[in-house]
Each structure stands twice: as C-alpha cells, then as structure tokens.
Amino acid sequence: MITFIPLTGFLGAGKTTTMAATALALQERGHKVAVITNDQGVDLVDTKLLRSQLDSVAEVTGGCFCCRFEDLVEAVIALVASDDVDTVIAEAVGSCTDLQATVVRPLRRYYGEKMVVAPLTTVVDPLRYRAFDRAARRGEPESDLSYLFRQQLTEADVLAVNKLDTITSQQAVELLDRLRSDHPKAAVVGYAAGQGEGIGSLLDVWAAPPGNGAVALDVDYDRYAAAEAQLAWMNQALDLTAEGNGFDATVWARTVLQELSAWAAARQAVIGHAKLTVELREGDFAKLSLTEAGAEPTLDRSADATAPVGKAVVNARVACEPAALDQAVTEAVAAADRVAGVASSATAPVSFKPSYPRPVHRLAPLGA
Structure with missing residues (x-):
C-alpha cells in the first residue's frame, strides 16, 4: 500500500x-x-x-x-x-x-x-x-x-x-x-x-x-x-554564450528577474511566479525565483563557477496578455545579456493562456 x-x-x-x-x-x-x-x-x-x-x-x-x-x-x-x-x-x-x-x-x-x-x-x-x-x-x-x-x-x-x-x-x-x-x-x-x-x-x-x-x-x-485566463504562462529555453572567457549565471538570471519585476510593477501586473535556472554544466546550475512585482528575486541555488556557455529555462506566470509577457521577457533577457556579457538565442516566444478546465472525473462526496 x-x-x-x-x-x-x-x-x-x-x-x-x-x-x-x-x-x-x-x-x-x-x-x-x-x-x-x-x-x-x-x-x-x-x-x-x-x-x-x-x-x-x-x-x-x-x-x-x-x-x-x-x-x-x-x-x-x-x-x-x-x-x-x-x-x-x-x-x-x-x-x-x-x-x-x-x-x-x-x-x-x-x-x-x-x-x-x-x-x-x-x-x-x-x-x-x-x-x-x-x-x-x-x-x-x-x-x-x-x-x-x-x-x-x-x-x-x-x-x-x-x-x-x-x-x-x-x-x-x-x-x-x-x-x-x-x-x-x-x-x-x-x-x-x-x-x-x-x-x-x-x-x-x-x-x-x-x-x-x-x-x-x-x-x-x-x-x-476566467481566473486562469488572466495569467499568461511562459516556459522558454535559451542557449547562452559568453562574449569573453565566461559569465556569472547568477548575475544573468538575477538581472532577467529584476527587469521583469520592475516591468510588472510599472504595469501593476500580478506575478504568480517567475522562476529561472541557468545550467553551466551537468548538475551545476543557478536557480532564482520571484513571486511579487517590484520585489527582489530570491536566490534559491547558486552555480559553483563561471562558464563560457550555458542553458537557461524561464518559467513565468504573470497577469497580462501573452504577447506582452513575450516582449517583457525578451527585453529582460537583452538587458541581462548586456550586463553579464552574454549572447543568447532562444526558442520562439511561447506564452499562452490555459484552456477551459475540463476534468476527467468530478465526484460528489459519498452520501451527497
């Protein structure tokens, strides 16, 4: 059992x-x-x-x-x-x-x-x-x-x-x-x-x-x-390449989330959460998160070292239109690239709104 x-x-x-x-x-x-x-x-x-x-x-x-x-x-x-x-x-x-x-x-x-x-x-x-x-x-x-x-x-x-x-x-x-x-x-x-x-x-x-x-x-x-549809959902993967010998994953990730935090605060957009990982090599990655517009990101895990290349994943759930979230993350990534000395390439913007919930089962309590 x-x-x-x-x-x-x-x-x-x-x-x-x-x-x-x-x-x-x-x-x-x-x-x-x-x-x-x-x-x-x-x-x-x-x-x-x-x-x-x-x-x-x-x-x-x-x-x-x-x-x-x-x-x-x-x-x-x-x-x-x-x-x-x-x-x-x-x-x-x-x-x-x-x-x-x-x-x-x-x-x-x-x-x-x-x-x-x-x-x-x-x-x-x-x-x-x-x-x-x-x-x-x-x-x-x-x-x-x-x-x-x-x-x-x-x-x-x-x-x-x-x-x-x-x-x-x-x-x-x-x-x-x-x-x-x-x-x-x-x-x-x-x-x-x-x-x-x-x-x-x-x-x-x-x-x-x-x-x-x-x-x-x-x-x-x-x-x-309607509540779910207020939130735009983004899961995006990016390849990162340092312009010099290496880059700091935490600096890059923190800048992305700081930019997104400021953007949401300026528009009074509710952030459900925004989470970001940057993996430099197998098992070595930084992870930061954000749960409030205008707040500072939280460092949940830091990478052990710098590296010339890395892979990032962004998960963001924000109360806005998907196109607006796509643009906000694109601009935040560009700002992080400048700060950390990184060139990034990303999958196409993938923000969406969840479809109407249609559960497979919906059972009443026994005796109801």
Whole structure:
C-alpha cells in the first residue's frame, strides 16, 4: 500500500520547496519517497531543481492533474514499479482548484485498494494571503484570482502556512488563528520550508487518518476558467554564450528577474511566479525565483563557477496578455545579456493562456 500526498496552493506559495523538504524528512524516517510536478506547459524549472535533490521525480505536463488524471495515475504506477517507492507527493498546478472532487475522491474510489490518499493540503504564502485579504477588507469586488485563491483555501483538509520566516512571530500567530477561525474543519500548521523549520508538524498531520473527502466545493467553472485566463504562462529555453572567457549565471538570471519585476510593477501586473535556472554544466546550475512585482528575486541555488556557455529555462506566470509577457521577457533577457556579457538565442516566444478546465472525473462526496 502506497501513500499519496496531494498538494495544492496558489502560484508562488512554495509547494515545490515544501515537497522537497518533506520528502527528505520522510526519507530520514525510513520511507522511499517520489515526487511529481505538474504544469500547463513543459520545460519545468521545478523538475530540474527536484532532480538535483531527490532520486525519484516525475512530471505531468500539458494540464492540471484533474484534466490529466490518467497521466497522473500512470506516473504514480511507473514510480512505484521502477523505484519501489512507498510514498508519492504530488503538487498540482498553482492555478488549479476543485481537487477534492477531481483528484482526491477519484483516486480513493478507483485506486483505494492500492493507495492511501492523504488529506488534501493547500500551501499558503502569508504575504499573498494578506494581499488578497486587504483587498477584501477594503470592500473591493472579489477578483477572479481572489475567487480562485479562496476556493483553494475552502477545499483544504490541511492549510499549510509556509514562509513564516517572512512575517513577524505576532503576525504568524494572528494569521494562524484567523485561518483556524475561518476554516474550522481544516488542520492549520505553520512552517518555513526553505529554512527547514516546522516540517515535523506537517508530517504529523499527514500521518493522521485521512478525511472522508466530505468537502463539497461549489465551484463556478466560468470564474475558475476566467481566473486562469488572466495569467499568461511562459516556459522558454535559451542557449547562452559568453562574449569573453565566461559569465556569472547568477548575475544573468538575477538581472532577467529584476527587469521583469520592475516591468510588472510599472504595469501593476500580478506575478504568480517567475522562476529561472541557468545550467553551466551537468548538475551545476543557478536557480532564482520571484513571486511579487517590484520585489527582489530570491536566490534559491547558486552555480559553483563561471562558464563560457550555458542553458537557461524561464518559467513565468504573470497577469497580462501573452504577447506582452513575450516582449517583457525578451527585453529582460537583452538587458541581462548586456550586463553579464552574454549572447543568447532562444526558442520562439511561447506564452499562452490555459484552456477551459475540463476534468476527467468530478465526484460528489459519498452520501451527497
């Protein structure tokens, strides 16, 4: 019997970091763990990062788990067969919701004899939560993105508040208390995956008996689709060649994200996330990320040395038109080329908007 741990949560919440930290912690407890990433596109920064940390990593691309349900099941079966894992942690696309009905209950109904499906966990970024909450408190009309975020909170069995190191201890206490009050049926835990703090509390919640999937989410799929359609999605690969003897991957990547951050801030465009890797040689790569317009990029991993050539992958999800994101990234790359002394060549711009969500299954709770 394997354990399947489903994660959801808005873009930039830290699902991948949570997945890596909990997988390593579970391995220390004697489990054999695999992880699965998920995205609307291909060429995933997160997959590369996870493969540098873990042995068993798979991905489901081209749509969310709900719309690629059989691909998810095949990925789980392949991991179990090839790597003899006993635990699979899977993170859904950050713009996805209604996972209780479209993933959790179908897995329990059709594969319950082979797997235990852990409580559905929604990973929450405190700063993102506070931004949406401030808009609601000001009486602003609920945007489609806010609606999507609220639905992710509502359907959670576990609300996992990540990045507590980004707010004060008093703010953390108030936030956790607020979530417990607003979502009394969910277990609420706080931690900081990037610092490795509080991970044990999340593992303890997952070890508890799974819920019965009784959350019956009332989702307006037109609003859900509209929220996803507000975001342009870009996954782009680039070849980099230094004009001199070598270039600094971190400098180049940081400049790209700084330029994109400033561009989004000037247009008040919401950044779901922007992630970038630059690989100089096999296993040696820099990775930076950005989750807020106007903010400084975060260095998640640095490359060990400079090199004359490299390969970059950009993943960006921004609330704008695809053509605008294509142009913004093109200009950001050109600026980074000048700063780092690099000549870059890229695949054609590939920004797009997700199609209307059409899940393979949508099951009501038993007895509903």
